[in-house]
Amino acid sequence: MREPCFDNLLKVLRKQVPDRPTLFEFALNDNLVEILAGERFTHGSHEDQPEIFIKAFKKAGFDYASLRGSAFRLDWGEQGAKHSKSLNEKSLIYDTASFEKYTWANPEDYDYSRLERARQFLPDGMKLIVIGPGGVLENVIELTGFDNLCYMLADEPELVEAIFNNVGERLVKYYEICASFDTVGALVSNDDWGFNTGTMLSPADMRKYVFPWHKKIVEVIHKAGKPAILHSCGNLKEVMDDIIYDMGYDAKHSFEDKIFPVEKAYDELAGKIAVLGGIDMDFVARGTPEEIKKRCMAMLEKGMEKGGYALGTGNSVPDFIPVQNFLAIISCAGVDIKL
Amino acid sequence: MSILNEMSEALQKGKKKEVEELVTKAVGEGFTPKQILEEGLLAGMNIIGTRFKANEVYVPEVLVAARAMNAGIALLKPLLVSSGVQPLGTIILGTVEGDLHDIGKNLVKIMMEGKGINVVDLGVDVPADRFIEAAKEHDAKIICASSLLTTTMMKMKEIVDKARAENLSVKIMVGGAPVNEEFAKSIGADMYKDDAASAADYAVTCFQ
Ligand code: B12
Numbered sequence: 001m002r003e004p005c006f007d008n009l010l011k012v013l014r015k016q017v018p019d020r021p022t023l024f025e026f027a028l029n030d031n032l033v034e035i036l037a038g039e040r041f042t043h044g045s046h047e048d049q050p051e052i053f054i055k056a057f058k059k060a061g062f063d064y065a066s067l068r069g070s071a072f073r074l075d076w077g078e079q080g081a082k083h084s085k086s087l088n089e090k091s092l093i094y095d096t097a098s099f100e101k102y103t104w105a106n107p108e109d110y111d112y113s114r115l116e117r118a119r120q121f122l123p124d125g126m127k128l129i130v131i132g133p134g135g136v137l138e139n140v141i142e143l144t145g146f147d148n149l150c151y152m153l154a155d156e157p158e159l160v161e162a163i164f165n166n167v168g169e170r171l172v173k174y175y176e177i178c179a180s181f182d183t184v185g186a187l188v189s190n191d192d193w194g195f196n197t198g199t200m201l202s203p204a205d206m207r208k209y210v211f212p213w214h215k216k217i218v219e220v221i222h223k224a225g226k227p228a229i230l231h232s233c234g235n236l237k238e239v240m241d242d243i244i245y246d247m248g249y250d251a252k253h254s255f256e257d258k259i260f261p262v263e264k265a266y267d268e269l270a271g272k273i274a275v276l277g278g279i280d281m282d283f284v285a286r287g288t289p290e291e292i293k294k295r296c297m298a299m300l301e302k303g304m305e306k307g308g309y310a311l312g313t314g315n316s317v318p319d320f321i322p323v324q325n326f327l328a329i330i331s332c333a334g335v336d337i338k339l
Numbered sequence: 340m341s342i343l344n345e346m347s348e349a350l351q352k353g354k355k356k357e358v359e360e361l362v363t364k365a366v367g368e369g370f371t372p373k374q375i376l377e378e379g380l381l382a383g384m385n386i387i388g389t390r391f392k393a394n395e396v397y398v399p400e401v402l403v404a405a406r407a408m409n410a411g412i413a414l415l416k417p418l419l420v421s422s423g424v425q426p427l428g429t430i431i432l433g434t435v436e437g438d439l440h441d442i443g444k445n446l447v448k449i450m451m452e453g454k455g456i457n458v459v460d461l462g463v464d465v466p467a468d469r470f471i472e473a474a475k476e477h478d479a480k481i482i483c484a485s486s487l488l489t490t491t492m493m494k495m496k497e498i499v500d501k502a503r504a505e506n507l508s509v510k511i512m513v514g515g516a517p518v519n520e521e522f523a524k525s526i527g528a529d530m531y532k533d534d535a536a537s538a539a540d541y542a543v544t545c546f547q
Contacts, residue, residue, distance in 0.1 A: 147445075195516065200398060202396070258519055
């Protein structure tokens with residue numbers, strides 16, 4: 001079995017050529033984690049069992065394991081608990097009165113000891129990558145509802161700004177705390193900004209309300225000497241320069257064939273920002289292992305030439321991705337396992 | 340500027356109150372409800388649709404304009420009914436079974452209504468049978484199905500198969516994040532469109 005070596009991923013994140021093909025996923029579904037680890041989660045809070053994530057990611061050939069730093073999460077109300085839900089359902093904040101009534105969770109009040117406890121389970125050379133409890137825009141949408149947010153942008157922009165400030169400063173704090181642990185090698189700031197043809201808010205409003213907070217998130221991560229990875233879905237063509245030059249993210253994750261196929265994205269972005277994953281979700285869900293291997297090998301080859309690329313899916317490995325197809329991806333990086 | 344132009348401009352800026360005032364004023368000045376609807380409200384929404392397609396305005400601007408349009412239409416409704424103004428035709432719209440995303444679907448609704456089309460919105464998580472039943476019940480020309488996940492887009496084939504099995508003379512249009520033209524063809528759907536405004540443009544051609 002190959003040994004994890006975070007320096008490989010670090011090279012990718014620094015836009016260099018890694019010593020060997022490198023893998024990246026934002027998240028693996030819990031069932032797959034259990035299969036890979038050969039062990040079941042024993043209690044409700046899965047993320048409090050970093051050893052299982054570590055075992056699973058190691059087995060699948062990753063140089064890191066990803067998990068959230070603590071149980072910190074803003075209260076989204078009832079709808080937050082559902083697996084799949086509409087962005088428009090009942091919201092907690094819809095006017096000044098509901099804003100003032102809302103109780104904000106604070107990242108400082110949570111327990112981050114799992115990031116320290118992980119040390120005893122991390123093999124030499126392996127690190128953690130911390131992901132966030134939803135991003136700046138995502139949290140605001142969850143709190144207000146998408147339609148409401150749009151109406152408030154027109155009717156009460158000061159209120160919108162106040163909501164963004166409350167969310168933004170908490171996420172900055174969360175990343176600052178997580179980045180201070182030396183078990184943590186890099187951090188993912190996950191915030192879906194787009195859909196098929198554009199950004200969810202106008203680029204002007206993205207720049208006004210969302211991006212300043214991301215700039216601060218990147219700053220606190222960089223201050224701790226660590227790379228900041230942006231996971232953001234949808235069509236971000238119009239704001240790609242903001243991501244690279246203004247916010248200063250080191251890597252971009254999430255690509256879709258319909259919008260910006262990863263091969264094309266890499267041709268355009270290589271040297272400017274590291275490109276992670278990108279093998280389209282629909283392709284990975286419906287393709288055969290042979291088709292997947294062919295595309296992954298070609299993409300890896302491209303990426304090993306100019307550097308700044310790690311192989312993986314366009315989004316994550318949810319339970320609808322056949323395990324054989326996931327194994328096909330990692331086999332291209334030289335990880336041959338049987339489950 | 341004519342009052343109908345003013346109405347269109349106010350609508351594009353999402354100024355709901357102004358649109359309401361202008362509708363009332365236009366009625367008082369003797370414009371027909373059909374004229375106010377078509378040359379004021381729908382004309383404004385049409386421009387928003389075109390600008391959305393060109394990424395000159397974004398979803399929030401569309402929603403706010405639609406809110407103004409709907410406020411204007413609500414005032415006009417009794418007059419439209421009494422003067423016998425008919426919608427262009429009817430479409431059935433919904434997000435397929437197992438899928439609860441609805442922002443995209445709602446935009447399709449807005450753009451369709453902005454073209455004067457009657458939309459029967461079945462909501463989210465809609466089984467194939469309900470699309471078929473609704474199409475029969477409302478004598479709809481088009482079924483519009485939205486899906487955001489690979490797992491749920493397979494449900495679109497079920498809708499096509501059922502409509503074909505029953506020999507319904509209804510067109511089936513599909514859309515949503517993972518859907519593309521090739522997939523639409525492979526399941527035998529009649530049309531795929533990338534965005535809500537183009538979907539409405541296509542629907543208009545079906546009613547002509
Ligand atoms: C926001 C979002 C989420 C949010 C949803 C929040 C919520 N409360 O609903 C969250 C973060 C929860 C989420 C979760 C997940 N997501 Co998601 N998500 C998105 C995202 C970024 C935007 C979707 C959206 O709201 N768009 C806004 C509207 C305006 O756009 P739209 O729906 O596409 O509609 C436009 C057109 O498509 C068209 N249209 C829409 N319907 C119709 C119908 C007809 C007939 C026509 C003609 C046109 C048309 O008109 C609209 C306007 O022009 C998309 C990315 C993307 N490319 O869309 C991923 C995406 C849909 N998600 C994806 C995935 C994988 C997931 C998860 C499985 C991730 C995970 N590991 O858990 C879960 C699944 C949750 C579930 N079971 O539903 C994948 C799906 C891939 C696939 N092929 O299956 C996507 C495509 C991202 C990616 N990188 O690949 N997601």
